């Protein structure tokens with residue numbers, strides 16, 4: 001029952017073996033031909049403007065996985081070019097999440113802001129070549145003059161300033177002589193290009209904003225497109241892997257590198273981003289959910305963030321297996337969230353100890369069991385894994401069973417409790433319902449039952465069969481616990497789709513159900529949050545690492561069982 005260690009297991013596990021996706025095919029070709037110097041250097045380049053989500057995990061597993069499998073290296077680089085939205089909190093959370101996934105950048109931690117000086121010099125070089133100019137148009141004018149997909153853009157009246165004038169103005173921009181937004185530096189390329197990214201893209205803007213790393217040293221900041229490709233080149237990245245939306249930025253990145261004259265030229269390869277059903281995956285939207293308090297924070301267990309997924313109880317192994325299973329392609333698609341749920345089921349199923357917790361208790365008095373009698377039943381933690389050991393569970397006159405396991409007027413196929421019906425208590429005896437006790441409102445508040453002392457271990461010597469097995473806890477020994485059941489964050493498969501006007505309208509109001517009065521077996525009193533357990537018949541759980549207190553655990557349901565009914569049938573004779 002030790003927590004599973006967080007070590008990446010390269011490819012030895014079934015389901016985690018790397019398949020030859022199209023990116024691996026390109027890399028193997030490059031390695032064979034000697035392109036990229038026989039090396040594989042990748043990077044994961046987040047912008048520190050939010051927490052990482054499961055989509056980023058796909059990119060992390062891909063980039064670090066390639067470096068691992070081809071004996072190269074993978075850098076962690078923060079593309080921190082936009083200080084308005086970036087914070088140290090995000091930088092720290094991103095490092096925590098990448099490590100948690102089991103990857104290590106070793107000494108290769110970089111920041112685009114480390115290259116600000118170099119980028120400034122390269123911008124000056126472009127100016128000297130007549131390939132960049134300072135534009136005094138406002139942001140609105142620039143955008144209005146950009147043209148459309150069918151119409152060319154209009155050249156700026158400032159486009160033909162001399163290199164000397166541009167150099168001086170650019171220098172003065174840096175010195176803070178002009179107000180925010182009053183000037184930009186643009187590349188001088190082609191206002192009529194079919195690719196709008198070539199229509200004199202902005203390279204620098206003036207923005208007096210404190211940067212998380214460079215403080216107030218700069219008041220001009222490079223635009224992402226100007227910083228990103230050069231940063232890759234500086235780090236001698238061989239394969240710059242990114243999502244499809246950057247496909248038509250690639251020619252611009254190539255243009256910058258060629259015209260600045262940087263000898264190292266990374267190869268950009270685009271793949272389809274991960275979309276998942278019943279959730280949203282843009283940092284902007286996730287931030288809005290946090291700010292509007294629709295969730296309890298970035299690490300709310302309903303969030304698709306790695307912080308949320310981790311807190312809920314997903315293991316890094318399951319996320320890596322999921323990333324491997326969904327694969328990498330060029331085709332946009334949406335992955336069914338059940339694939340993610342199955343990944344954690346497959347990971348936990350063979351190793352999570354089974355224990356009993358009654359989520360919605362109904363009291364049962366076993367009338368033929370004397371008051372004060374206590375029997376300690378030896379209960380295995382895992383039916384198929386004797387090596388996980390056993391624990392003692394007290395069996396007494398008063399127990400709790402699941403309210404849903406009783407029906408006053410059950411249909412024939414209901415194999416659980418009903419008046420006169422008999423079931424098996426997990427690891428215990430046969431139990432028969434003799435009478436029902438109701439309160440003044442007519443609600444069932446207690447069952448009066450009898451047990452058959454000859455059925456210890458779950459079989460009757462007379463060959464009598466029962467079909468159902470239910471979980472239970474001794475009332476006297478039960479540990480009251482809080483249980484949090486999570487459901488999908490949204491009611492619709494694709495809340496971000498254009499058809500849905502207000503994407504928040506489809507938030508699932510029942511995405512969190514808190515059960516205050518659940519009753520667990522006493523062995524869970526000091527549940528270690530690192531440990532994942534299966535509550536018999538109701539799912540996989542872990543003690544919440546923040547809200548659990550010694551003696552008063554709070555349990556998060558990680559995932560329900562694949563099919564509770566099928567599981568129950570497994571245990572029938």
Ligand code: ATP
Nearest residue numbers: 045046047055056058059242243273274281282283
């Ligand atoms: P978002 O669109 O969610 O705000 P982003 O693309 O702005 O994310 P970045 O910090 O720029 O976030 O992303 C870092 C890296 O992760 C990039 O290489 C990006 O391509 C990749 N990435 C982002 N979202 C996904 C996704 N859903 N699936 C796969 N890779 C992704």
Ligand code: MG
Nearest residue numbers: 045046047224
């Ligand atoms: Mg981005």
